[in-house]
Amino acid sequence: MKRVILAAVLGCGFAGSALAADPAVGVWRTAVDDGAYAHVEMTPCGSAVCGTIQRTFNDTGEYASQNIGKQLVIGMTPDGKGNYAGKVWRPSNDKIYIGKMTVSGNDLKLSGCIAGGLLCSKQDWTRVK
Numbered sequence: 803m804k805r806v807i808l809a810a811v812l813g814c815g816f817a818g819s820a821l822a823a824d825p826a827v828g829v830w831r832t833a834v835d836d837g838a839y840a841h842v843e844m845t846p847c848g849s850a851v852c853g854t855i856q857r858t859f860n861d862t863g864e865y866a867s868q869n870i871g872k873q874l875v876i877g878m879t880p881d882g883k884g885n886y887a888g889k890v891w892r893p894s895n896d897k898i899y900i901g902k903m904t905v906s907g908n909d910l911k912l913s914g915c916i917a918g919g920l921l922c923s924k925q926d927w928t929r930v931k
Contacts, residue, residue, distance in 0.1 A: 833925035850877040890914040
């Protein structure tokens with residue numbers, strides 16, 4: 803019985819390590835959208851990755867947006883090759899879209915799509931840390 807419990811604990815530990823090593827995990831600077839941009843912290847959320855707005859900026863500098871603390875990237879499930887699928891929220895119109903994301907080094911490409919993915923709006927993000 804002790805071996806079964808130890809195996810389960812070790813398995814959970816390795817799963818957590820795999821998620822922590824996900825290339826999307828970190829803080830990312832969004833592209834400017836409607837005159838503002840944000841720093842979004844991407845963290846593991848179950849077997850996916852989610853992104854929460856941590857800081858917001860406009861042409862005058864950092865400001866206290868009502869969107870700080872809200873989830874922008876929702877349940878992006880990785881395919882193991884740097885591609886993700888999930889949902890994204892656009893604060894300016896308060897709508898949730900089909901989301902796609904690709905990570906390569908310090909570059910993240912994010913798209914929000916409608917019509918089953920036929921029409922997409924894209925942004926390029928850069929890693930802050």
